[in-house]
Amino acid sequence: MQNKVYQIITDRIIAQLETGVVPWHKTWSDVGxxxxxxxxxxxxxxxxxxxxxxxxxxxxxxxxxQCTALGGHITKGQKGWPVIFWKxxxxxxxxxxxxxxxxxxxxRKLYEKFCVLRYYTVFxxxxxxxxxxxxxxxxxxxxxxxxACETILKNYINCPTIVHGGNQPYYSPKSDYVRIPDQSTFIxxxxxxxxxxxxxxxxxxxxxxxNREGITSHTANFGSCxxxxxxxxxxxxxxxxxxxxxxxxxxxxxxxxxxxQSWIKVLQNNPQMIIQASSKAQQAxxxxxNIEAATLExxx
Numbered sequence: 001m002q003n004k005v006y007q008i009i010t011d012r013i014i015a016q017l018e019t020g021v022v023p024w025h026k027t028w029s030d031v032g033x034x035x036x037x038x039x040x041x042x043x044x045x046x047x048x049x050x051x052x053x054x055x056x057x058x059x060x061x062x063x064x065x066q067c068t069a070l071g072g073h074i075t076k077g078q079k080g081w082p083v084i085f086w087k088x089x090x091x092x093x094x095x096x097x098x099x100x101x102x103x104x105x106x107x108r109k110l111y112e113k114f115c116v117l118r119y120y121t122v123f124x125x126x127x128x129x130x131x132x133x134x135x136x137x138x139x140x141x142x143x144x145x146x147x148a149c150e151t152i153l154k155n156y157i158n159c160p161t162i163v164h165g166g167n168q169p170y171y172s173p174k175s176d177y178v179r180i181p182d183q184s185t186f187i188x189x190x191x192x193x194x195x196x197x198x199x200x201x202x203x204x205x206x207x208x209x210x211n212r213e214g215i216t217s218h219t220a221n222f223g224s225c226x227x228x229x230x231x232x233x234x235x236x237x238x239x240x241x242x243x244x245x246x247x248x249x250x251x252x253x254x255x256x257x258x259x260x261q262s263w264i265k266v267l268q269n270n271p272q273m274i275i276q277a278s279s280k281a282q283q284a285x286x287x288x289x290n291i292e293a294a295t296l297e298x299x300x
Contacts, residue, residue: 003271005084005117006271008119009046009082009119009271009275010267010271010273012050012082014267017260017264021053021255022253023049024049024236024239025253033243034061035061036060036061036122037060037066037134037135043083044282045278045281045282046275046278047084049236050081051124054124056126057126057138061081061083061122061124062122062125062128063120063122064080064123067128067131070131071130071131072128072129072130074123074129075129078127080121081122081124082120083122084117084275085118085120086116086118087099087118088113090113091114092111145190148244149189149242155288156288156289156290159203160176160177160203162178164180164182165182169196171199173206173215176206178196178200180196180199190252193245194242194252197238197242198234198235199234201236201237201238201281201285201288202215204237204284209287210287212230212280212284213230214229214231214233229270229280232266232277233280236278236281237288240281241289244285244289
């Protein structure tokens with residue numbers, strides 16, 4: 001079942017790539033982040049990315065059951081979108097299992113933990129009928145995007161040194177610093193921050209931060225699985241951060257045919273990568289934003 005979920009999700013991403021669209025380059029909605037209409041809980045990580053690439057203007061999502069509870073129904077012929085979640089269980093000393101809700105934090109560390117990937121289906125409010133009265137009107141957001149980017153940098157505690165100059169951006173794990181060309185050399189301030197956020201996402205993998213294999217491993221060389229996964233983590237982290245700052249635009253990214261084909265090949269060879277990388281990217285973003293990781297999403 002778990003491998004089936006990985007394949008279902010990866011097939012969705014590959015299908016988008018085959019149409020010439022890089023799904024993680026569109027993780028936003030014009031009216032805000034995707035969230036559940038009933039619980040108001042925003043979707044995070046991979047779920048935010050997957051729902052963000054859906055062709056709807058509404059940011060409100062709900063399950064078939066929730067739609068029915070509101071007195072509505074799903075429009076005939078509409079297909080839902082998968083939302084993934086991890087189902088956890090702990091093995092107790094007597095051999096039985098529990099979901100962990102009654103365990104203390106210390107007990108959770110002590111008992112053997114199992115996690116299984118599952119998914120459920122949600123529908124956009126635009127795919128539903130009879131619930132219009134329950135859907136809030138879109139809110140107009142006014143954000144100083146550059147100021148928001150600077151705030152992100154200020155919130156990054158234990159941030160590596162950022163050195164300006166040269167013509168090639170990169171993160172040096174050994175010396176723990178980011179080098180980036182001068183902002184004046186970029187085509188726009190948005191392009192500068194997008195590049196910087198990519199390298200800063202890499203920096204969260206340092207041993208003194210999140211200790212991520214793609215940064216700390218001596219085998220994470222160009223072309224290796226670890227290298228590809230780390231690059232995807234940095235791409236996703238970059239997109240999540242500039243989405244947080246409110247400046248994701250279609251013109252910020254260029255989708256080349258070779259770039260798209262390279263990711264199709266990588267994901268076909270490793271169906272688990274996109275989900276694993278998005279989880280690591282969300283952890284990196286939480287670290288940079290200096291916020292505690294939100295509770296994992298569970299089925300509504």
